[in-house]
Amino acid sequence: MTPILDVRDLEKTFGSLVAARDINVSVPAHQTVGVIGANGAGKTTFINMITGHLRPTKGSIRFEGRDITGKPSREIVRLGISRSFQVAQIFPTLTVFENMCIAAAIARRKSGLLGNILTPVTSPAATSEAEAAIDLFQIARYRDVTANALPQGVRKLLDIGMAVAGSPRLLLLDEPTSGISIEEKFDLMNVVMSALKSRKITVLFVEHDMEIVAKFADRVLAFYDGTVIADGTAHETLDNPRVQELISGVRLKAASHA
Amino acid sequence: MQSRASLLGGLALLVAAALAAPFLPDWMVSLATIAFANALVVLGLVVLWRVGLVSFGQALYYCIGAYAVALTGRWTGFTDALALVLLGGVGAGIVAASIGFLLARYREIFFAMLSLALSMILYGVLVKTESLGSTDGFSVATPTFFGYAPHGAQLSHWLYWLTLGVDAIAALLVGLYFRSVAGALAAPIRDNEIRVEFLGISVSGIIHTKVIIAGVLGGLGGALAAMSIGHVDPNMAYWTTSGGFVFVTVLAGSGYVAAAFVGSLAFEALRSFAVDVMPQLWQMTLGSVLLLTILFLPEGLGSLVSRLRQRRAVKP
Numbered sequence A: 001m002t003p004i005l006d007v008r009d010l011e012k013t014f015g016s017l018v019a020a021r022d023i024n025v026s027v028p029a030h031q032t033v034g035v036i037g038a039n040g041a042g043k044t045t046f047i048n049m050i051t052g053h054l055r056p057t058k059g060s061i062r063f064e065g066r067d068i069t070g071k072p073s074r075e076i077v078r079l080g081i082s083r084s085f086q087v088a089q090i091f092p093t094l095t096v097f098e099n100m101c102i103a104a105a106i107a108r109r110k111s112g113l114l115g116n117i118l119t120p121v122t123s124p125a126a127t128s129e130a131e132a133a134i135d136l137f138q139i140a141r142y143r144d145v146t147a148n149a150l151p152q153g154v155r156k157l158l159d160i161g162m163a164v165a166g167s168p169r170l171l172l173l174d175e176p177t178s179g180i181s182i183e184e185k186f187d188l189m190n191v192v193m194s195a196l197k198s199r200k201i202t203v204l205f206v207e208h209d210m211e212i213v214a215k216f217a218d219r220v221l222a223f224y225d226g227t228v229i230a231d232g233t234a235h236e237t238l239d240n241p242r243v244q245e246l247i248s249g250v251r252l253k254a255a256s257h258a
Numbered sequence B: 001m002q003s004r005a006s007l008l009g010g011l012a013l014l015v016a017a018a019l020a021a022p023f024l025p026d027w028m029v030s031l032a033t034i035a036f037a038n039a040l041v042v043l044g045l046v047v048l049w050r051v052g053l054v055s056f057g058q059a060l061y062y063c064i065g066a067y068a069v070a071l072t073g074r075w076t077g078f079t080d081a082l083a084l085v086l087l088g089g090v091g092a093g094i095v096a097a098s099i100g101f102l103l104a105r106y107r108e109i110f111f112a113m114l115s116l117a118l119s120m121i122l123y124g125v126l127v128k129t130e131s132l133g134s135t136d137g138f139s140v141a142t143p144t145f146f147g148y149a150p151h152g153a154q155l156s157h158w159l160y161w162l163t164l165g166v167d168a169i170a171a172l173l174v175g176l177y178f179r180s181v182a183g184a185l186a187a188p189i190r191d192n193e194i195r196v197e198f199l200g201i202s203v204s205g206i207i208h209t210k211v212i213i214a215g216v217l218g219g220l221g222g223a224l225a226a227m228s229i230g231h232v233d234p235n236m237a238y239w240t241t242s243g244g245f246v247f248v249t250v251l252a253g254s255g256y257v258a259a260a261f262v263g264s265l266a267f268e269a270l271r272s273f274a275v276d277v278m279p280q281l282w283q284m285t286l287g288s289v290l291l292l293t294i295l296f297l298p299e300g301l302g303s304l305v306s307r308l309r310q311r312r313a314v315k316p
């Protein structure tokens, strides 16, 4: 079967700085992939290239067999890849419901040059998808709260919910638990992962907490200095001596389990 | 529900305004015609303002609409008012579509100043063009209505009705636009452009559309004003003209389509009153009104309506 994501020889340089190099990854549909690596290892750069936010210097990216290298992000979104952000990207002056509604309406808009103008923002299809996404992410009690007043965890869920309201087939989560207290992290990931599973969305997530990686990822990629130094099941990657040596936090995790 | 109520309310106001014409003194009909023509430009500014953009050069489109009418009459002798108004709108729209490629890349003060610069270029060109009367401009041929050629008071009534009709259609379409995905994206774009792009939308595409809508409205307004005044001159593109439109936009606020029309009417009435009664104090009056609006009604006249509504909702 064609992999949902196929990345070949990907490279990104910023002047003399090499942020990504020799990245080769192929992800089959419905696999949950965790991405680990120290600060500045190139994880966000990797996601930015897949979502069209950055244009790779070299290499190719295929989504369901189709070459998407260098396409603008809005086109990639329309093809079926969505993302959430390290810092939640929501519309602070709108309520949770309005945020979701916009996301759902955009995904359901008519095609063509005037599609944005000819689609009402509160069509029944859009509002019912917005309500469904709010329920799916268990944030119904914040439905009418303005987004800038939301607690951190809810902002994250809203950010991911908005991406999901666009019915993607591949979702890239950049540190979904960053800024969240340790006690809340697992609950948040449980909500997110079961929501994505019920929608049959393939997910790749960046995470610094190895407990979470071990619990939720079928497969783990370890990034170091812009490239993938280990790729295997969660166990294989986290037990890899090189990974333990180069990525702090991994050894701690291993030690705590020993 | 609410949209149907405001639709019926708007329709009732429209009919009342149209029927009132024969009972009003001529100067009042002319004043209302200019006010409602200018309101179209303001409505365009409201479309831009909702996304956080201010254009200090909307007079560009106003002037293009006006000169399109005047020049067509002068060169071809064609005088049908409705066709000329549409021509003014289309002409300004084409210009907006072209410079929109440039404008859509800018935000904030850069957008405002770039708009201003473009309008001042047109002003400069018109001032230098002796064949079009330079700073004096030239007069507009008397318009006709589907072959009918009214005079005097009749003419001003017909121009008034035409303006009301164009306003009604523009208000309806802009109201629908605000409820569309593109229209509803105004606040999101103001809030967070990155998120909008990652929902699959071209922000510059949306802003480009808004520039075109505002341009078409500006052209329609200019065309109607030119016929009503009976004269065009380069001042129609001058920055003080643009400034007046921005003034009314602040006065009206961006919450309601109808506010553009009420605001414009209030502005013209205030101006004619102040210029008559205390010509030296006109600028000061203008400044004071603007100051009071910003201090006490930062969301414009329109916000009075929502405040009343809220108060009523609170009461049992």
Ligand SMILES: Nc1ncnc2c1ncn2[C@@H]1O[C@H](COP(=O)(O)OP(=O)(O)OP(=O)(O)O)[C@@H](O)[C@H]1O
Binding pocket: A014, A017, A018, A019, A037, A038, A039, A040, A041, A042, A043, A044, A045, A046, A086
């Ligand atoms: N737009 C940019 N311009 C210049 N350098 C950049 C840019 N984006 C990223 N970099 C550099 O590329 C390297 C990889 O950064 P990246 O953000 O991908 O790291 P990361 O693995 O996501 O780190 P973190 O865990 O801190 O989020 C860093 O050295 C960073 O400074």
Ligand SMILES: [Mg+2]
Binding pocket: A043, A044, A045, A086, A174
């Ligand atoms: Mg990062």
